[in-house]
Amino acid sequence: MVEGCSWFSMSILKHAFLLWMVLKNKLKTHDGLKPWDVGGATNLNLVCCSLCKTVQDSHAHIFFRCTYSTTVWSLVRDMAGLRHVPNIEDTTDYLIPISKGKSAKCVIGRLVLAAYVYFVWQERNNRTFTNNTRPPKRLKELIVNTVRMRLASIKFKASSKVLQLLENWKLPKSLLMDGDDPSFVR
Numbered sequence: 001m002v003e004g005c006s007w008f009s010m011s012i013l014k015h016a017f018l019l020w021m022v023l024k025n026k027l028k029t030h031d032g033l034k035p036w037d038v039g040g041a042t043n044l045n046l047v048c049c050s051l052c053k054t055v056q057d058s059h060a061h062i063f064f065r066c067t068y069s070t071t072v073w074s075l076v077r078d079m080a081g082l083r084h085v086p087n088i089e090d091t092t093d094y095l096i097p098i099s100k101g102k103s104a105k106c107v108i109g110r111l112v113l114a115a116y117v118y119f120v121w122q123e124r125n126n127r128t129f130t131n132n133t134r135p136p137k138r139l140k141e142l143i144v145n146t147v148r149m150r151l152a153s154i155k156f157k158a159s160s161k162v163l164q165l166l167e168n169w170k171l172p173k174s175l176l177m178d179g180d181d182p183s184f185v186r
């Protein structure tokens with residue numbers, strides 16, 4: 001069993017796997033690269049963040065400190081129900097202890113965080129290997145649309161709290177279920 005697999009509950013698999021890789025510092029960023037990954041002639045000190053082009057590429061920088069990605073996070077934070085968590089580094093600290101939570105709020109928080117990590121990493125790679133660039137607002141749209149599609153396939157236990165969350169996400173009330181089926185998200 002993969003350690004940290006609680007992140008995978010109700011998740012989009014490829015997003016949750018990437019989030020798990022980030023939390024384990026396993027991506028090939030500057031702090032994860034070894035000389036044999038890039039060839040001896042490459043000076044690893046020159047591997048710069050392709051999102052802001054100002055700081056060395058690293059897990060902590062790309063996902064938690066970069067001006068580009070923190071702008072994206074500021075655009076999706078409210079949709080994740082994490083307005084009270086001031087920055088993305090605090091968000092992971094906040095979410096890890098509740099990563100096993102089955103409440104609608106926990107599920108949505110995990111989905112948004114994982115989608116954020118996925119699309120920021122995709123953007124970082126697009127900019128590293130091609131000339132394609134997208135503004136933070138475009139990433140926000142991709143994150144929100146992807147999470148909304150996933151939420152539309154989940155059954156939620158009817159309550160005023162969940163109804164409010166569905167309204168925030170512009171999702172239909174038909175996702176609300178009556179009864180006590182343990183598979184319902186509440």
Ligand SMILES: [Zn+2]
Nearest residue numbers: 049051052066
């Ligand atoms: Zn950067």
